[in-house]
Amino acid sequence: MARHQVVLIPGDGIGPEVTAAVRRILGAAGAPVEWVEERAGLAALEQGQEVLPRETLEAITRHQVALKGPCTTPIGEGFTSINVRLRKELDLYAAVRPVRNLDGVPTRFSGVDLVIVRENTEGLYSGIEAELAPGVVTTTKVATEKACTRIARWGFHYARQRGRKKITVFHKANIMKLTDGMFIRCARSVHDREFPDIGYQEMIIDAGCMALVQDPTRFDVLLLENLYGDVVSDLGAGLVGGLGVVPGANIGDGCAVFEAVHGSAPDIAGRNLANPLALLMSAVMMLNHLVETREDPACAETAQRIKDGYNRALAEGRKTRDLGGGLGTQQFADAVVERLPA
Ligand code: NAD
Numbered sequence: 001m002a003r004h005q006v007v008l009i010p011g012d013g014i015g016p017e018v019t020a021a022v023r024r025i026l027g028a029a030g031a032p033v034e035w036v037e038e039r040a041g042l043a044a045l046e047q048g049q050e051v052l053p054r055e056t057l058e059a060i061t062r063h064q065v066a067l068k069g070p071c072t073t074p075i076g077e078g079f080t081s082i083n084v085r086l087r088k089e090l091d092l093y094a095a096v097r098p099v100r101n102l103d104g105v106p107t108r109f110s111g112v113d114l115v116i117v118r119e120n121t122e123g124l125y126s127g128i129e130a131e132l133a134p135g136v137v138t139t140t141k142v143a144t145e146k147a148c149t150r151i152a153r154w155g156f157h158y159a160r161q162r163g164r165k166k167i168t169v170f171h172k173a174n175i176m177k178l179t180d181g182m183f184i185r186c187a188r189s190v191h192d193r194e195f196p197d198i199g200y201q202e203m204i205i206d207a208g209c210m211a212l213v214q215d216p217t218r219f220d221v222l223l224l225e226n227l228y229g230d231v232v233s234d235l236g237a238g239l240v241g242g243l244g245v246v247p248g249a250n251i252g253d254g255c256a257v258f259e260a261v262h263g264s265a266p267d268i269a270g271r272n273l274a275n276p277l278a279l280l281m282s283a284v285m286m287l288n289h290l291v292e293t294r295e296d297p298a299c300a301e302t303a304q305r306i307k308d309g310y311n312r313a314l315a316e317g318r319k320t321r322d323l324g325g326g327l328g329t330q331q332f333a334d335a336v337v338e339r340l341p342a
Contacts, residue, residue, distance in 0.1 A: 002032060003033060004032060004299075006034070006035060006065045006067060006286070007035075007063050007065070007067070008035040009037075009041075010069045011043065011264060012042045012043055012264040013072055013265050013266045014270075014274035015043075015069025016043075017269070017329050018069060018276040019067070019279065021276035021280070021329050022276055022279045022283050024337065025276075025283075025306060025309070025333055025337055026283055026306070031299070031306075033287075038053070039053060039056060040071055041071030042071070051085075052085050052086060065258075066257045067257075067282065068258065087250050087257075090254065090255055091121065092120055092250035092251060092255070092256070093120050093121045093251075093252055094119075094154045095229060095249070096116070096118075096158065097118070097236065097249075097261055098113075098115050099113075099114050099216075099233075101241075102245055104311075104316070104317065109215070112217060114222060116221075116222050116229060116232060117151065117155040117224070118224050118228075118229025119147060119226050120229075121147055121226070122225075123141055124226065124227045125226045125227065126140060126142040128140035142179070143178070143179040143183055144182075145186060153194065155167055159198050159221045160195060160198060164198070167191070167198055167200055168202070168219055169202045169223045170208040170224050171183055171203075171204065171228075172206075187202075187223060188202075205228055209232070212239075216236075216239050237262075241323055243278065244275030245275070247260055247261070247278050247279070247280075247284070247285055248260060258282040258285055260278030261278065262278055272328035272330060273322075273328065274320070275320040275332065276329055276333060277320070280336070288300065306340070309336040310336050316335075318332065318335035
C-alpha cells in the first residue's frame with residue numbers, strides 16, 4: 001500500500017505527549033502514513049536550531065502535509081510567534097476549526113455544529129509594532145483586498161462543498177472602517193458574485209459573541225479576520241467541552257498543517273494529563289485532506305475507524321480529566337486503540 005510522507009512536529013509543553021499518543025493510535029489503525037519528524041519552537045532552540053528551522057519549512061513544502069503539536073511563544077518579549085511565522089512563511093491563509101458536540105461529552109448546549117474559518121496571515125498579527133515615543137506604542141492592523149477576498153472565497157467554497165447553508169461574518173467595521181470595512185466588502189462581493197446560493201449574514205462582533213453563547217446552534221460557518229478568529233475559536237471550544245476537543249487545519253494553496261486549537265499548556269505538561277483528542281481529531285482531518293488531495297480511499301477508511309474508536313471510548317465514559325473522566329493521556333490512547341473497529 002502506498003504510504004504518504006507526513007511531517008510531524010512534536011512541539012513544546014504537552015506537544016510531545018499528545019503527538020506520541022496520536023502517532024500510536026494512527027499506527028494501530030493502520031494509517032498509510034510515514035512520519036518525517038522535524039523540530040520547531042523551544043524544542044528546536046534547545047537543539048541549537050532556529051525557532052522555526054529552515055529544514056522544517058523545507059520538509060513541509062516538500063511533503064505538503066504536516067501534523068503539528070503546539071509550540072510555546074513567550075509573552076511580551078523575545079521572538080515572534082512561531083505559529084504566526086509558520087502560517088505566513090507557507091502562506092497557510094485559511095484556518096478551519098470545526099466546533100461540534102461529541103457524544104459522551106455533555107455541555108450546556110446540544111446540537112452545536114459550526115465551523116470557524118479564520119484569515120491566518122494579516123490583521124493585527126502582521127507583526128508591525130512601533131514605539132512612537134516613550135510610553136506610546138502601536139500595533140498596525142493590516143487588511144489587503146487580496147487576502148480578504150481569498151479567505152472569503154475559500155470560506156464560501158468550503159461551505160458549498162460541505163453542504164453548509166450560511167456564512168456569518170463577525171466584524172467591527174463600525175469602528176475600524178477601513179480594515180474591517182474591507183473585510184466585509186470583500187465577503188459581500190464574493191457572496192453576491194460567486195456564491196448567491198449560500199446564506200450570508202454580518203454581525204458586529206460584540207453582539208455576535210453574545211448570540212453565540214446564548215444559542216450557538218443558530219450559526220453554521222463563521223468567517224473571521226485573524227484576531228477575532230483566534231479569540232472566537234477558544235470561545236467555541238468552551239461551548240463543546242473545552243480546548244481538548246477542537247481540532248484545526250491551516251491550509252494554503254501549496255500545503256496544509258494540521259494542529260489542535262489549544263496551546264502547549266505548560267501548566268499540565270509532562271504529567272500525562274493532556275487530552276490528545278483535539279490533535280487526534282486534527283489527524284482525522286489530515287487523513288480526510290489526503291483523501292481529497294491524493295484520492296486515497298485507504299485514508300478515508302482509517303479516518304472513519306479512528307472516529308469510531310474515539311466516539312466509542314467517549315460514549316463509554318473513557319475520558320481524560322478535562323472532560324470529567326479519570327484517564328491520563330496514554331490511557332485514553334489505549335482506550336481508543338482497544339475500540340478501533342476490526
Ligand atoms: P493553552 O491552550 O495552552 O492552555 C489553556 C488552558 O487549557 C490551560 O489550563 C491548559 O491546561 C488547558 N488545555 C489546553 N490544551 C489542553 C489539552 N489538550 N488537554 C487538557 N487541557 C488542555 O493556552 P495558553 O496557556 O494561553 O498558552 C500556552 C502556550 O501555548 C503559549 O506559549 C502560547 O503562545 C502557546 N500557544 C500555541 C498554539 C499553537 O502552537 N498553535 C496555540 C495557542 C497557544
